[in-house]
Amino acid sequence: xxxxxxxxxxxxxxxxxxxxxxxxxxxxxxxxxxxxxxxxxxxxxxxxxxxxxxxxxxxxxxxxxxxxxxxxxxxxxxxxxxxxxxxxxxxxxxxxxxxxxxxxxxxxxxxxxxxxxxxxxxxxxxxxxxxxxxxxxxxxxxxxxxxxxxxxxxxxxxxxxxxxxxxxxxxxxxxxxxxxxxxxxxxxxxxxxxxxxxxxxxxxxxxxxxxxxxxxxxxxxxxxxxxxxxxxxxxxxxxxxxxxxxxxxxxxxxxxxxxxxxxxxxxxxxxxxxxxxxxxxxxxxxxxxxxxxxxxxxxxxxxxxxxxxxxxxxxxxxxxxxxxxxxxxxxxxxxxxxxxxxxxxxxxxxxxxxxxxxxxxxxxxxxxxxxxxxxxxxxxxx
Amino acid sequence: xxxxxxxxxxxxxxxxxxxxxxxxxxxxxxxxxxxxxxxxxxxxxxxxxxxxxxxxxxxxxxxxxxxxxxxxxxxxxxxxxxxxxxxxxxxxxxxxxxxxxxxxxxxxxxxxxxxxxxxxxxxxxxxxxxxxxxxxxxxxxxxxxxxxxxxxxxxxxxxxxxxxxxxxxxxxxxxxxxxxxxxxxxxxxxxxxxxxxxxxxxxxxxxxxxxxxxxxxxxxxxxxxxxxxxxxxxxxxxxxxxxxxxxxxxxxxxxxxxxxxxxxxxxxxxxxxxxxxxxxxxxxxxxxxxxxxxxxxxxxxxxxxxxxxxxxxxxxxxxxxxxxxxxxxxxxxxxxxxxxxxxxxxxxxxxxxxxxxxxxxxxxxxxxxxxxxxxxxxxxxxxxxxx
Numbered sequence: 086x087x088x089x090x091x092x093x094x095x096x097x098x099x100x101x102x103x104x105x106x107x108x109x110x111x112x113x114x115x116x117x118x119x120x121x122x123x124x125x126x127x128x129x130x131x132x133x134x135x136x137x138x139x140x141x142x143x144x145x146x147x148x149x150x151x152x153x154x155x156x157x158x159x160x161x162x163x164x165x166x167x168x169x170x171x172x173x174x175x176x177x178x179x180x181x182x183x184x185x186x187x188x189x190x191x192x193x194x195x196x197x198x199x200x201x202x203x204x205x206x207x208x209x210x211x212x213x214x215x216x217x218x219x220x221x222x223x224x225x226x227x228x229x230x231x232x233x234x235x236x237x238x239x240x241x242x243x244x245x246x247x248x249x250x251x252x253x254x255x256x257x258x259x260x261x262x263x264x265x266x267x268x269x270x271x272x273x274x275x276x277x278x279x280x281x282x283x284x285x286x287x288x289x290x291x292x293x294x295x296x297x298x299x300x301x302x303x304x305x306x307x308x309x310x311x312x313x314x315x316x317x318x319x320x321x322x323x324x325x326x327x328x329x330x331x332x333x334x335x336x337x338x339x340x341x342x343x344x345x346x347x348x349x350x351x352x353x354x355x356x357x358x359x360x361x362x363x364x365x366x367x368x369x370x371x372x373x374x375x376x377x378x379x380x381x382x383x384x385x386x387x388x389x390x391x392x393x394x395x396x397x398x399x400x401x402x403x404x405x406x407x408x409x410x411x412x413x414x415x416x417x418x419x420x421x422x423x424x425x426x427x428x429x430x431x432x433x434x435x436x437x438x439x440x441x442x443x444x445x446x447x448x449x450x451x452x453x454x455x456x457x458x459x460x461x462x463x464x465x466x467x
Numbered sequence: 468x469x470x471x472x473x474x475x476x477x478x479x480x481x482x483x484x485x486x487x488x489x490x491x492x493x494x495x496x497x498x499x500x501x502x503x504x505x506x507x508x509x510x511x512x513x514x515x516x517x518x519x520x521x522x523x524x525x526x527x528x529x530x531x532x533x534x535x536x537x538x539x540x541x542x543x544x545x546x547x548x549x550x551x552x553x554x555x556x557x558x559x560x561x562x563x564x565x566x567x568x569x570x571x572x573x574x575x576x577x578x579x580x581x582x583x584x585x586x587x588x589x590x591x592x593x594x595x596x597x598x599x600x601x602x603x604x605x606x607x608x609x610x611x612x613x614x615x616x617x618x619x620x621x622x623x624x625x626x627x628x629x630x631x632x633x634x635x636x637x638x639x640x641x642x643x644x645x646x647x648x649x650x651x652x653x654x655x656x657x658x659x660x661x662x663x664x665x666x667x668x669x670x671x672x673x674x675x676x677x678x679x680x681x682x683x684x685x686x687x688x689x690x691x692x693x694x695x696x697x698x699x700x701x702x703x704x705x706x707x708x709x710x711x712x713x714x715x716x717x718x719x720x721x722x723x724x725x726x727x728x729x730x731x732x733x734x735x736x737x738x739x740x741x742x743x744x745x746x747x748x749x750x751x752x753x754x755x756x757x758x759x760x761x762x763x764x765x766x767x768x769x770x771x772x773x774x775x776x777x778x779x780x781x782x783x784x785x786x787x788x789x790x791x792x793x794x795x796x797x798x799x800x801x802x803x804x805x806x807x808x809x810x811x812x813x814x815x816x817x818x819x820x821x822x823x824x825x826x827x828x829x830x831x832x833x834x835x836x837x838x839x840x841x842x843x844x845x846x847x848x849x850x851x852x853x854x
Contacts (some may be wrong), residue, residue, distance in 0.1 A: 286826070330787070354602060354607065364843070422839070424835065426626070426833060428833070431668075432668075436829075453805060453809050454749075
């Protein structure tokens with residue numbers, strides 16, 4: 086079912102080479118310094134893989150969702166932060182692809198083509214349990230031909246570095262989810278106040294910024310979508326980012342398992358290598374079984390995405406996200422465990438992978454919320 | 468919230484617990500975030516622990532020991548401190564572990580010389596057993612001690628030594644002959660020529676503790692520094708585990724309780740202005756599962772400690788406690804991070820103490836014998852009992 090075609094094989098091969106040569110050697114320092122992966126931006130842009138989902142009409146490569154997942158996975162094997170860069174780009178692109186008119190598409194999507202190093206992002210906050218599914222802190226008021234946006238304590242991926250962002254806001258909160266609108270806002274616009282970049286435990290080579298919107302004026306033409314269509318726009322976008330998170334988690338898990346395996350083959354205790362000890366073999370078997378099943382579910386969800394079976398895809402991406410990120414957490418924790426004292430030290434990459442894995446259980450909607458979504462979908466509760 | 472005291476056999480222990488709890492809250496908690504952030508061994512904290520007699524708990528009474536019930540006292544102190552700072556709690560554990568071979572193997576003459584130095588002179592002890600190629604497999608050590616006249620000459624490389632760079636005294640395991648029953652412990656002073664401190668390790672968690680390499684290059688020690696008889700090394704190390712594993716369990720328990728407390732605090736704060744999130748089934752499931760694991764960990768840890776204090780065979784319970792509490796702490800801190808994130812979106816951020824606890828918890832599954840080794844120990848003990 087998931088046999089690679091020639092094009093996919095070639096793309097993955099070239100991604101693999103770039104990752105081995107350029108991304109992997111930088112992963113440790115990136116984590117240590119907690120800086121944004123500017124090198125990765127340059128390298129991915131040069132090799133035309135910063136925005137692989139960009140439609141051909143606007144100068145992109147336009148790979149399938151499935152291929153994109155495999156690219157993310159490949160990068161995440163070595164560096165989850167660099168993989169997150171691609172996910173943030175995709176999250177900024179998709180709402181425009183799904184919803185914007187030709188004018189906006191021409192204006193913004195074309196800027197992402199070729200070796201462009203334009204950075205983008207999505208200004209939607211993840212759903213929380215104590216409120217309705219979409220508790221966006223942002224509000225928009227119409228004033229003539231423009232909108233004025235307000236919002237405190239917004240946390241945006243790439244918030245302080247993005248050249249432009251797609252932002253969801255309520256135009257009339259009394260109508261709830263059915264009066265959301267999406268806007269494009271550009272860097273440097275008055276009222277877009279960057280409070281600080283957050284210090285984080287994992288995926289430290291990426292940026293989450295606290296932003297506040299203070300009387301931010303957006304021209305009416307930058308309205309991407311509103312009314313009835315916005316609901317499906319945000320659902321598709323959030324589903325996509327969950328799917329990519331699943332792919333990222335699988336990459337992190339695979340990377341950690343490979344490190345642990347190579348260590349287990351070298352390390353001798355009680356007269357034989359760790360790989361000859363039954364408890365270690367069981368742990369490795371659990372790791373591989375988890376990864377393979379998560380990978381299949383993720384590819385299945387990607388396939389549904391490519392078939393535009395949105396409803397089924399939504400449930401499947403939530404399932405893929407849960408199994409892939411829980412597997413990543415378990416696999417990375419066990420990889421540290423197999424490597425013992427060495428695994429706990431910063432000299433080896435598995436402790437970083439363990440910290441990175443934790444974010445995959447959390448971002449794009451916690452796994453607790455994912456379970457609620459799956460349960461409600463299956464029970465037919467909207 | 469948890470009734471810790473109903474387990475405790477004496478009123479003194481209950482009072483002891485209250486005293487430590489207050490010190491931990493007032494003095495230790497405030498420094499926990501920055502010793503983690505800066506990877507800093509805090510000598511002021513060390514002084515505080517000396518002041519309260521917490522670095523000599525397992526010593527003979529006249530040298531500052533707790534006396535009867537010292538393993539459970541150690542566990543209680545470790546637990547209370549680990550609730551706010553696992554790194555500080557680790558200092559108590561390693562002090563007990565490192566001094567064990569001296570207290571239980573050293574001659575009276577040696578103890579008269581060194582115990583006052585350690586207790587009144589406030590010297591930290593490090594335990595030099597692990598080597599680059601010998602972790603869980605202690606019998607694989609390569610370090611050697613060769614007798615020459617009235618001295619032994621020690622050579623070897625030790626790694627992952629907690630307090631390695633800050634200790635004044637070292638308990639060193641080295642081979643005194645080839646074959647089984649071949650290793651022995653020695654007391655080595657920091658100032659001994661040939662004892663070199665290697666690099667300080669950078670770690671995922673418990674970053675306020677000091678972990679270094681230590682090298683021994685033709686280090687000469689008087690023959691009287693042999694702890695126990697030649698070949699007693701393995702046996703002493705095993706007995707040491709009966710005390711240290713419940714203590715690690717107590718550390719894991721403390722970390723788990725710290726995370727649990729943070730979650731409760733969080734729910735209370737959020738409660739005032741949102742709809743009652745405490746009613747949410749997702750949160751309730753995490754609370755319930757965590758509380759079960761905490762109570763079960765406590766049962767095992769205290770039981771193993773009390774058995775050891777009573778002089779009974781506690782090896783199986785020590786391993787069970789360490790294994791269970793370590794795994795529980797990992798699960799609880801992982802789930803708590805999720806829960807806080809579900810509620811607010813901040814759990815993952817550095818501001819939260821829980822992310823430190825999550826990193827700290829991982830070590831409890833690894834040191835003093837990985838949890839995989841604990842399972843082997845437990846199975847062997849069960850098989851031995853049933854034969």
